[in-house]
Amino acid sequence: MFDDLRDLYQEVILDHGKNPRNFGRPEAFNRTARGDNPLCGDKIAVYLTLADDGTIRDVHFDGRGCAISQASASLMTDILRGKSTAEAEALFGAFHDMCTKDEDQWTDHGAVDEDAMDKLQVLSGVREFPMRVKCATLAWHTMRAALHGEATTSTENAGF
Amino acid sequence: MTDTATASPISAADGSNAPYDVARVREDFPILTRLVHERPGRPGKPLVYLDNAASAQKPRAVIEAMTRFLEQDYANVHRGVHFLSQRSTDLYEGTRDKVARFLNAPARETIVFTRNATEAFNLVAQTWGRANLKAGDAVLISEMEHHANIVPWQLLRDQTGIQLKVAPILDDGSLDMDAFAGLLTPEVKLVAVTHGSNVLGTINPVKDIARLAHAKGITVLFDGSQAAVHGPVDVQAIDADFYVMTGHKLYGPTGIGVLYGRKALLDAMPPYQGGGDMISTVSFARTTYREAPYRFEAGTPPIIEGIGLGAAIDYVTALGMDAIQAHEQRLLAYASERLQEIEGLRIIGTAPRKAAILSFTIDGIHPHDIGTLLDRGGVAVRVGRHCAEPLMDRFGVGATARASFGLYNTEAEADALVEAVTACKAFFG
Numbered sequence: 218m219f220d221d222l223r224d225l226y227q228e229v230i231l232d233h234g235k236n237p238r239n240f241g242r243p244e245a246f247n248r249t250a251r252g253d254n255p256l257c258g259d260k261i262a263v264y265l266t267l268a269d270d271g272t273i274r275d276v277h278f279d280g281r282g283c284a285i286s287q288a289s290a291s292l293m294t295d296i297l298r299g300k301s302t303a304e305a306e307a308l309f310g311a312f313h314d315m316c317t318k319d320e321d322q323w324t325d326h327g328a329v330d331e332d333a334m335d336k337l338q339v340l341s342g343v344r345e346f347p348m349r350v351k352c353a354t355l356a357w358h359t360m361r362a363a364l365h366g367e368a369t370t371s372t373e374n375a376g377f
Numbered sequence: 378m379t380d381t382a383t384a385s386p387i388s389a390a391d392g393s394n395a396p397y398d399v400a401r402v403r404e405d406f407p408i409l410t411r412l413v414h415e416r417p418g419r420p421g422k423p424l425v426y427l428d429n430a431a432s433a434q435k436p437r438a439v440i441e442a443m444t445r446f447l448e449q450d451y452a453n454v455h456r457g458v459h460f461l462s463q464r465s466t467d468l469y470e471g472t473r474d475k476v477a478r479f480l481n482a483p484a485r486e487t488i489v490f491t492r493n494a495t496e497a498f499n500l501v502a503q504t505w506g507r508a509n510l511k512a513g514d515a516v517l518i519s520e521m522e523h524h525a526n527i528v529p530w531q532l533l534r535d536q537t538g539i540q541l542k543v544a545p546i547l548d549d550g551s552l553d554m555d556a557f558a559g560l561l562t563p564e565v566k567l568v569a570v571t572h573g574s575n576v577l578g579t580i581n582p583v584k585d586i587a588r589l590a591h592a593k594g595i596t597v598l599f600d601g602s603q604a605a606v607h608g609p610v611d612v613q614a615i616d617a618d619f620y621v622m623t624g625h626k627l628y629g630p631t632g633i634g635v636l637y638g639r640k641a642l643l644d645a646m647p648p649y650q651g652g653g654d655m656i657s658t659v660s661f662a663r664t665t666y667r668e669a670p671y672r673f674e675a676g677t678p679p680i681i682e683g684i685g686l687g688a689a690i691d692y693v694t695a696l697g698m699d700a701i702q703a704h705e706q707r708l709l710a711y712a713s714e715r716l717q718e719i720e721g722l723r724i725i726g727t728a729p730r731k732a733a734i735l736s737f738t739i740d741g742i743h744p745h746d747i748g749t750l751l752d753r754g755g756v757a758v759r760v761g762r763h764c765a766e767p768l769m770d771r772f773g774v775g776a777t778a779r780a781s782f783g784l785y786n787t788e789a790e791a792d793a794l795v796e797a798v799t800a801c802k803a804f805f806g
Contacts, residue, residue, distance in 0.1 A: 221753070
């Protein structure tokens, strides 16, 4: 019945969705933000540990959400560990383009970690599901809000 | 949905005892024959439309009435001396009579047209509420209210200093009537609760609620957005002071809602919005307002939508609200039983008196994922918070999937839902 949904729900997503990595509020962190998608009821929190030079030493998340949003958050935490703030911003921009725009409309976000983008490719299926794009991008918007020192972000007013 | 009624014997529109012919009914709805998710080389899936609590599909009678009106009779209402304006006015005002009969309202003047149900709540809050409530007075709602019956009172609270009180519900989704009665304290001046929950399906004992409230001199408002489409409503029998309903869930068009108000209440209420059509005389020094209901209907009204709503009421009335209720109750019983066979599936809302609305969760699968998978199987349901976030919190869920049945749904469609949910579980297994 759901053969063509395998593009959206790839095995990696199902795996991360069921067994999210870096899940739970860590004992120590120095940046955090909450993200809210009022349309589907998803709420997550992202916890960052930033070094003095802006390197992301550690990333965790918790909260509830669909398989797409949980998998996206889980993948993100794996990918961002050890990245600089600038690298995280560049990945955010490239990932957002991948989820929302045709390839010929992607913009230049500076140096982007291509290995990381390859891993995020499993989420590109949301492009065909406009209602699910926010599920994939919620964790990233929340991470960015934490980086920028904002306490909360919502899919309904952050220009997702 | 009268307060004491259970599903009465099925009867056809002509009053005979012919069975409710759902196959024949389905032929009246052009959209029900379409396929969804068609792609080159792959046939589409038949549409199984189970999102009626969000909005219902339209019968050909409604579509054609609106088209015919635009092709033959359209002009602005209430203000022209010419042929079409008079004709348009007669047809539009004819719907007011139909709504009054549909709700068994005592007079056509008790029916106010609004943009939707939401506007009806805001109208009562900003006119009756502002004129009759002062700081410290309370409005009592319930835990199962739609945001449309929460937020207008919060706006009024911020403007005037009233309090908002919330009557709790029981675990099965019934209103806790003992707690409700206990909350009818002297500061409560209005009870505003739903006749039927859009999430739980619960049909509230509105007659008892009105009796308890009236015994203490408290005004009552009922939200009939859901209940009025699932069975007969008699605003006099339930003794409503205000009753709200909407057109688009009643198989009519979007853009038109209804506020019933007791005549003495409406006559004493100040206007809502200002503009044309709602005035008697206007000068720069002083303006006087028309009588109810026109005082509350500023500007050009939803004329075409009004014609559509009239046709929708004719349609459901011809089928018979009792017959529709019986059909849907049979579907509800069948679908509830079948869904409960699925391991890990939890139905949220199991009150003894329910409309055909089934909210559910499945262990380990988020409702949003359920919605996407069911959609690929052609089954349209709503997933999310259903504009009832406090209710989601009450049941400790972030969201639910909701299948809501209408007069054209079938047992085969309930089977399709169960099959799709089962496949969904296997997919995420």
